[in-house]
Amino acid sequence: MPLFSTFAIYFIIWWLTLFIVLPLGLRTQAEENNVVPGTVESAPARFRALRVFVLTSVLAAVFHLIWYIVSVKLGYGLDAIPQFAPKFY
DSSP: OOHHHHHHHHHHHHHHHHHHHTTTTOOBHHHHTOOOTTSOTTSBSSOOHHHHHHHHHHHHHHHHHHHHIIIIISOOOGGGHHHHSOOOO
8 A cells, every 4th residue: 555545544534533532631611610701611721732632643543553454454445344234135
């Protein structure tokens, strides 16, 4: 598999994982009872960007490794999906 394709798939997995990780551990300003004037109450009290990016990168690497093993090493792709479905006659 070309290197660019592998990177592109990792980037897609990373982007989807980012939206999974963003709400984890989030405390809003309303929960902290410290609403900054001019912001909404649902804004994050403290945004930990480094923590979010590191966790996203690690999880995306794990998901990418699983995808790589299943698709490249074991040979399962979208064409293999009917093999797993039950046969109805």
